[in-house]
Amino acid sequence: MDAREAAAAQVCSVARTAAVLSDPWTVLVVRDLGRGVHRFDDLVRGLGVARTVLSRRLATLAEAGVVERVDYREPGSRTRAEYRLTRRGRDLGVVVAALMDFGDRHLADxxxxxxxxxxxxxxxxxxxxxxxxxxxxxxxxxxxxxxxxxxxxxxxxxxxxxxxxxxxxx
Known part of the structure; x- marks a missing residue:
């Protein structure tokens, strides 16, 4: 059992939330989706994350009910996906804001x-x-x-x- 699975198995809301967010990339994906960045390529570019890492994080967030995949198609192009926060994902906005407040107070330049x-x-x-x-x-x-x-x-x-x-x- 890895650390994420161990945290998810605890009878503790903090541990279970930590298991969903699991690593810094996941938190940053939630942050950017909340800021209105929805397309995969825009997320890759904005975060500077490897495509494989982003794919895994989005799949984990979708499995946890935090994001949903929505297909779109530009005229003359193939169908692609956008990712949107679900209600559960939008509720994580306060967690991201709390992390921001902490960083602003204790880690800012x-x-x-x-x-x-x-x-x-x-x-x-x-x-x-x-x-x-x-x-x-x-x-x-x-x-x-x-x-x-x-x-x-x-x-x-x-x-x-x-x-x-x-x-x-x-």
Missing amino acids: PAGPPVLRVHEDCGAPVRLVSVCADGHRLGAGDRVLLRPGPGAPARDPDLDPGPNPDQEQR
């Missing part, structure tokens, strides 16, 4: 980040924020507790006490 995300209507910078289901915006000092969810495996408390149900996450 001294001159600053190479790309800025701004609200089209007003031009203000866009930030990711955490909000609970009741609409409370969480700040740096707010505590988030991790509790077993409905998909958590059943545990025998005499054999395995498991994680503290009130484990704090920051």
